[in-house]
Amino acid sequence: MNPKTIFIAESLPGSGKSTKFIEALPTLMHTSKIVYAMPTNALIRELELNIKINAGISPIVITSETVDHVTAHLEKVLAANKQPLIMVTHEALRLVDPRLLEGWELVVDEVPSVSDCKTHPFDSTSYLGSLANYLTIGPDKKASLNPEHIALVETMIRAKDTSALSKPALEVLQAMLTPKCSVEVEAQSTKGKRLVRIVSYRDFLPAFSYANSVHVLANNVQDTLLGVHAKYQGWEFEPSEFTPMFDGYGKRVELHPFLTGRYSKTQSMMQRNGDSAEAWDDEVQLAAWLRGVIAMIGDEESLAFMHEWVKFKFDANVTKLPIDSRGINGYQDRRIAICLQHGNVSPDIALSLHTLSEMLGVPVAEIRKAIEFERFYESTLQAIARTSLRDRDNLEPVTLFVQNMDMAKYLQGMLGRLAIISTELLMTPWEKQQSEKKKAKAIIQAEAVSMFQSEGIDRQTIAAKLNIPYHQVRRWTAKLQRAV
Known part of the structure; x- marks a missing residue:
């Protein structure tokens, strides 16, 4: 086995990854010392209780809620090498001296967020x-x-x-x-x-390097920025023993996409007149779609995941939740969710990708792809898993209103044959109005093409008559046949 190996338990949210690990704990702790890392204090509290009830084990919890100086306290406990099970946040794991993890097994629940531009x-x-x-x-x-x-x-x-x-x-x-x-x-x-x-970049690879073994429990590891960075640094991936047997959620899911094309803030804020609104307006395209969504939902309790720029006034039956929904539970009685996350990299953030590329030794295109995957696809999948979708005892159908047809197809592929796509609310993107300058250019281009293709006038003459550069005429007519 390659010493630089990450064992991955890749399965849908709620499929039982954490449960399988917890069930194995009583046996594992006879021979191993384990550090169990999670994204939030709230998730640690939930899983600590789960471990106590179902495994009969009382872990040592080291968070900002239990001690004053998390990193110093964690390093002291690791150095003492006496506790069989320690629970910490991802951030505490990153900040600790990685050399102290030597001799410990490392289990990471969910993929840590690693880039922050x-x-x-x-x-x-x-x-x-x-x-x-x-x-x-x-x-x-x-x-x-x-x-x-x-x-x-x-x-x-x-x-x-x-x-x-x-x-x-x-x-x-x-x-x-x-x-x-x-x-x-x-x-x-x-x-x-x-x-x-x-x-x-929050680098977890030093911690991974010193641990005896590393297991990551998540829906998808390899397509994230952590996974891509690890791959380019020579790490390999193998299945984890904590991968659950899972054949899907077993309930009908109806997917209602918003757009036929690419989903973005700019397109969502498009108005009928062809201008994209700078601030939220009830006449933008997303607002028009959401009115249809609300009409379909009625007064049923629902969840909504959206960015701050979405200022649509939902009724009290729609609960807004953060974009990063990992570890948020307590809403498994809801069978409806509206997902409006977008993963597009802004022009300002795009300027930072070359520096991130230098830091990680990963091509810019790979970094952009990983960031967009995390922000769009992974974020949405985590969001829908806050609903009754993951409740095996609730067999009511689930309704999901999602960003576009691409997302609907992605989720259908993940959720299986019981997921169907409805086009009842599907909208074609409202077109951006062409500027006067672009219109004028299009008219000149059409005239140049007509002179070349229909009248047989040579390119030099066309350029002179229309008062445009010769190379422009050549580019417009490069693949066209000149009339004889």
């Missing part, structure tokens, strides 16, 4: 007043913290509640002191704005 726009005055004195910007736009200001910056960050600096400025300075983090500053725009980008 943020952007902060500063106007010229706020940038000069908050950051300019502390940073030096290189030709590659990368910022470095002036050595003489390091101690001062550390003091300001510790005193953040009383600091005169804004929260974004403090966040940028904090990033300057954080390993595997790059701060990049764009040139000032014509509008006097200066974009500051924070590019960071």
Whole structure:
């Protein structure tokens, strides 16, 4: 076996991955010491109770709810090497000295979120007043913290509640002191704005490297950014012993997609007049679709997952939940969900992908694909699993309103033969109105093509008559036959 191996239990949410691991604990703990890592404190509380009830074991829980200094306490417990089962968050696992995991088995529930690319726009005055004195910007736009200001910056960050600096400025300075983090500053725009980008990667591979074995329990590991990074760093994937036997949820699912084409904020905010609204408006295309959704739902209790820009006024029977829904339980009586997550990488974030590529040794295209998979497909699958879908005793059909036809087909493939796609509410994207400049260009292009293809006029003459560059005419007519 390759020592750089990640054992993966890949199966749908609610299929029993955690349950199978917990059932194996009494036997495992005779010969192994285990660190069990989860994304949130809430999930740790839930699974701690599960372990106590079903396995008769009392794990050591080390979180911000149980101790004051999580990392220091965890390192002390790992070094003592006496506790058979420790439960921690993903973040605590990342921050601990990885060498202390030697001799421990590592079980990671859900794929950790590993990339965090943020952007902060500063106007010229706020940038000069908050950051300019502390940073030096290189030709590659990368910022470095002036050595003489390091101690001062550390003091300001510790005193953040009383600091005169804004929260974004403090966040940028904090990033300057954080390993595997790059701060990049764009040139000032014509509008006097200066974009500051924070590019960071939370690296779990050092922890994986020292552990005796690593098991990740998740719906999908290999298509995530963690999985892609591990693959490019020489790690291999093998099935985990905690992979459950699962033949699907066993209930009928009706999928109602919104758009025939690509789902995005820009398209969702499109108006009938062909303009994309800058702020939410009840006349945008998504609002029109949601009115149909609400009419279909009626007064039935439902869940909705959406970004802040969606300002649609739902009735009280629709409960809004966070986009990252992992570990959110208590809604398994709901059989309806509206999923409006989007995974598109914004132009500002796209500027950061090259730096992330340098950090990870992974091509930009692979990084973009992994990020979009996590934000769009994986996020949506996790969201629908908050409903009664995963309740084996509830056989009522589930209704899911999803972003587009691509998502509907993806979920149908995951959920199996009992999932059907309804096109009752399906909408064709409202078209963006062509600008006057584009219209004029299209008219000239059509005229050039007609002169070449129908009248047999040569390209040089067409260019002169229409007052356009010769190469433009050549490109427009490259694959056309000139009339004789």
